[in-house]
Amino acid sequence: MTAVDVTKGFAQEMRPSIDVRNLYKNFGRLKVLKAVSVKIEKGEKVAIIGPSGSGKSTLLRCMNLLEDPTYGEVWINGRLITPVDPYLHREVICASGTFRTIYSLRSRAVAEGYMTEDELAASVIAEIKRCDLLRRFEGRDYRNAMKALKYAFGMNVNLARRGIGMVFQHFNLFNNKTVLQNLTLAPTMLKLASKEQAEAYAMTMLRRIGLADKAYAYPSTLSGGQKQRIAIVRSLCMNPEYMLFDEPTSALDPEMVGEVLQLMKELADMGMTMVIVTHEMGFAREVATRVLFMDDGRIAEDGTPEQVFGAPKDKRLKEFLSKVL
Amino acid sequence: MNAWEIFYREFVTYEGYETVLEGLLATVIIAVCGLLIGFVVGCILAVLKIIPAKRWYAKIPRWLANIYVALFRGTPMVVQLLLIHFVIFPIMHIDIPTLAEAVIAFGLNSGAYICEIMRGGIQSVDAGQMEAGRALGLGYVATMVHIIIPQAFKNVVPTLGNEFIALIKETSVAGFIAIVDLTRAFQNIANSTYEFIIPYVVLALVYLVLVLVITLIVRLIERRLKVSDRR
Numbered sequence A: 001m002t003a004v005d006v007t008k009g010f011a012q013e014m015r016p017s018i019d020v021r022n023l024y025k026n027f028g029r030l031k032v033l034k035a036v037s038v039k040i041e042k043g044e045k046v047a048i049i050g051p052s053g054s055g056k057s058t059l060l061r062c063m064n065l066l067e068d069p070t071y072g073e074v075w076i077n078g079r080l081i082t083p084v085d086p087y088l089h090r091e092v093i094c095a096s097g098t099f100r101t102i103y104s105l106r107s108r109a110v111a112e113g114y115m116t117e118d119e120l121a122a123s124v125i126a127e128i129k130r131c132d133l134l135r136r137f138e139g140r141d142y143r144n145a146m147k148a149l150k151y152a153f154g155m156n157v158n159l160a161r162r163g164i165g166m167v168f169q170h171f172n173l174f175n176n177k178t179v180l181q182n183l184t185l186a187p188t189m190l191k192l193a194s195k196e197q198a199e200a201y202a203m204t205m206l207r208r209i210g211l212a213d214k215a216y217a218y219p220s221t222l223s224g225g226q227k228q229r230i231a232i233v234r235s236l237c238m239n240p241e242y243m244l245f246d247e248p249t250s251a252l253d254p255e256m257v258g259e260v261l262q263l264m265k266e267l268a269d270m271g272m273t274m275v276i277v278t279h280e281m282g283f284a285r286e287v288a289t290r291v292l293f294m295d296d297g298r299i300a301e302d303g304t305p306e307q308v309f310g311a312p313k314d315k316r317l318k319e320f321l322s323k324v325l
Numbered sequence B: 001m002n003a004w005e006i007f008y009r010e011f012v013t014y015e016g017y018e019t020v021l022e023g024l025l026a027t028v029i030i031a032v033c034g035l036l037i038g039f040v041v042g043c044i045l046a047v048l049k050i051i052p053a054k055r056w057y058a059k060i061p062r063w064l065a066n067i068y069v070a071l072f073r074g075t076p077m078v079v080q081l082l083l084i085h086f087v088i089f090p091i092m093h094i095d096i097p098t099l100a101e102a103v104i105a106f107g108l109n110s111g112a113y114i115c116e117i118m119r120g121g122i123q124s125v126d127a128g129q130m131e132a133g134r135a136l137g138l139g140y141v142a143t144m145v146h147i148i149i150p151q152a153f154k155n156v157v158p159t160l161g162n163e164f165i166a167l168i169k170e171t172s173v174a175g176f177i178a179i180v181d182l183t184r185a186f187q188n189i190a191n192s193t194y195e196f197i198i199p200y201v202v203l204a205l206v207y208l209v210l211v212l213v214i215t216l217i218v219r220l221i222e223r224r225l226k227v228s229d230r231r
């Protein structure tokens, strides 16, 4: 068998997207995500809902690699930010020693005419996938195939993260920096803007959310709602393409939830691509263009808000909605 | 002549105070430079110890840091000083002033202690701070240096102050490699007059004052760093 050009046939349709492929995440023996695949295209506002412990945060954190997936791949705008997962690439499996061994052991089936070569290859690939047969060392062709994919599509995760803002439940503003420094730190350190540019932009943003007078305050002196709005703006100062929100209002006093949701709504109206893990069903219904329901590490339902809230099909989703609505 | 007069004559008339001032300077230089080197070394070691490692070879830096700490905490300061002065540097043909040798020896030694202090400090900083930095696209080291270590430093200033006090007192062994530090200066006075009580009592008082000054400085720094906390 000659070396395979694994990059062939991979001409991605270049619609910008966050593409999660067959993602598994284990914490030790606990399986938190099981075969999650989801593609979020630019412009979508996706709400992720589901019971506590179903893996919503973990999925979100895998999208910018704050958690390393156990198996599976994450593609951002046609670029791979995780290591190559050999099981997702037929060409890579075919280059493996294991594949060749099994294939040659079974090749009598082809010789005697029970199967065509393609059918045999397909059955061997299926078996390798099912039984997790690939080892660490599978020969030179396999290694080259992996490398070819990595060099063709791989992307440094720090670069990818510049384009993906993240907002945390507990704000995570830098406590040792003033508000203004919080907003300008990353753009200036990454040399995306000069100090003056970054500060001017940050002040514009602060004025827009009405917190310009807090520019020189430290985070510990702010209210929860103010902190979260500043955390959102901190991400926006990087001009991200995508924004990930992990329960942005769950740690807030009720009277502050409104101001944060209002800001997120404005962001949505401006056309930002957003992925929002939330327990605010009203907000999800109003703002989201698509709702994912997660249950037990899987995406159990995926549809428009009308479908998911109006005509739920999944049994657990019905249960869940009857509890939270 | 009574003891006071003897001391006075040695100290003022025979210009013993010059030696003492030089000794004081040497002591302060060794302690301050030692602390600075120790802080840098300690931070590096602490980060090496806590950097997440999945594969076995990524754990090598951690082992090295552990060995370093074990070596420098497991042997007496004097022994390290003697080794550096009489064995290691001569073998490596490094020829630098004795004072610099002492600074390096004390720096490396306090690095081992500050490593543990900083590790505790770093681990007491909320993990969310690191995540926020990384999520913005900053690297691990950049986030460490600009976000985590400053906050860790604030948490451990009192402990670092203790370390500094211990260090300045420990510099009294620098005389072993022929450095005239504070202790050695007073020893010289005592030896040349055969009058021991007053020089050694004064020596003790000078150390005491030094330590009190450091305590004061540490408290000022603490208060200065409190600005980012809610009043």
Ligand SMILES: Nc1ncnc2c1ncn2[C@@H]1O[C@H](COP(=O)(O)OP(=O)(O)OP(=O)(O)O)[C@@H](O)[C@H]1O
Residues within 6 Å of the ligand: A027, A030, A032, A050, A051, A052, A053, A054, A055, A056, A057, A058, A059
């Ligand atoms: N770092 C970790 N180590 C071990 N287990 C973890 C870790 N992070 C999450 N888990 C476990 O993974 C499961 C899913 O966690 P996750 O935070 O994704 O749930 P969630 O859907 O976001 O829940 P919630 O609505 O409560 O935030 C939980 O059982 C949790 O205990």
Ligand SMILES: [Mg+2]
Residues within 6 Å of the ligand: A056, A057, A058, A247
């Ligand atoms: Mg969660």
